Amino acid sequence: MVTQDDKERSTRDRLLRLVVETGPVSVVELAQDLDLTTAGVRRHVAALEEEGKIAVHSVPQTVPAGRGRPARRYVATERAHSALSSTYADLAEEALEFLEDALGPDAVAAFARSRMAAMEGHLASLTADVPDLSARVDALAEALSHEGFASSVRPVPGGGAVQLCQGHCPVQGVASRFPALCEAEAQMFSRLLGVHVQRLSTLAAGGHVCTTHIPTGAVRPVVRARSEGRPEAAVEGVR
Known part of the structure; x- marks a missing residue:
């Protein structure tokens, strides 16, 4: 039986993969791509930030700021890539x-x-x-x-x-x-x-x-196998 926690984790995993693939990305863009409300995405984003898997992407201001604060854009952290x-x-x-x-x-x-x-x-x-x-x-x-x-x-x-x-x-x-x-x-x-x-x-x-x-002493040329073009007697890992 799929629980509500399972559904939450599945959605969070989808969101994280999207950040990995398309980041830096905003909450609005994530909501559009996942067909979710911005409020719902913000909740998942906050959870992923707390887990250390995503972070706000900081970039220098290159154009004059418009009205209001610029939208935060998120990128995946090293911890997220490891997971x-x-x-x-x-x-x-x-x-x-x-x-x-x-x-x-x-x-x-x-x-x-x-x-x-x-x-x-x-x-x-x-x-x-x-x-x-x-x-x-x-x-x-x-x-x-x-x-x-x-x-x-x-x-x-x-x-x-x-x-x-x-x-x-x-x-x-x-x-x-x-x-x-x-x-x-x-x-x-x-x-x-x-x-x-x-x-x-x-x-x-x-x-x-x-x-x-x-x-690294006396170097002998490697004999190539005729059929596959690789060393005939290369010693492989001990099994």
């Missing part, structure tokens, strides 16, 4: 579960490779012209950090290798259910760096950080 990311992750997991049920696990693996291919193109543009392997690992870590992975490089005692560490994973929850995402990522690192890498731990599998072991 919505969790919702989108749930949707992504449901979509992959449907794909697996309909077409089998190979379809999920194919999706993971396709997703990594799109990301690989961007990362390759930032690392391909770096000739030194160690410097290329550093460039990759910096690029991953810009993508939200909180990455760093740590030397391995004794030299000859480094560890690429990722302290955050935007798709951790989904990857916990579908490790093919982590495996495709490890294969992508191998292609970008030109060496075989070994995934030692992942956040998705319960580790406190995703750790990839990268040899």
